Amino acid sequence: MHRAAAPRPVTPKAAAADGADGAVACRVWWARTADHRPGLEALLAPAEAVRRDLYAAEADRRRFTVAAALLRLAAAEFSGTGPREVEVLRDCPDCPLPHGRPRITGPLDASVSYAGDVVLVAVAAGAVVGVDAEAPAASPRRQSAALRRALGERESAELGRVPEAERDGWLLRRWTYKEAVLKATGEGLRVPPTAVGVSEESGTARLTAYPGRPLGGGRTVLLPLGIPTGAMPPGGTASAAFLLDRDAPVRQAPGRYGRELFDTDGGPG
8 A cells, every 4th residue: 555645625626527416426447557558658747757767667667657647548538628638646745756646636536546467547526536456465365364454343353254265355355445445535554444444244335434534424435346357367356435525326437448548549649
């Protein structure tokens, strides 16, 4: 998990571009490092080019380029503007480097997640959004042991009621919900994952604990993300958290492949 930007309040601005009925709209895009192609760098802002060059490995530089270009193209497609008209801020609250949580100026919000060579980008209108994607590790037992340490007391008790064969998947999914919430609030590791409570015992994921955040009124909505075929390794999972300033439904469009945008006239040649 990367440290995120400073907490962002949910304001009416975040709801300015939602549907006529007040619903939250969210579009999700998936890509891989291998989707990199010549011309994507032209979509990066100067600060993003600086951040890209901070990566030592070429694969990491390509993955960041794919993510930054996809974010700009996805926001442009959502808002009906050109990709170079989309301004993305990446201010870090702790240092002058441009590696903070990406923020789109204007009414849209966005979140980015990496899982190995996988890139996940979500753009939302009507709410602040956070997303997280995770793939199973080479050693599921070691991964699950680490994820158990992120559980609160009530979650540990809930895990005890999960069938043994389903626990690795349950732990991975639970972590994605927690990280999605921390990305949405912008607080990252400033809030211990054990303090972020999630429950699925009602059949729907819901936030049960978060320091200082109201839990009622539909203000936090947790949803699993559909994963298109081949977008993630087998056993991978992804989730989204939406922070709302009102009660409203969340409408999530089916996930799409980022290369669709890279191959359109709106993308680089």
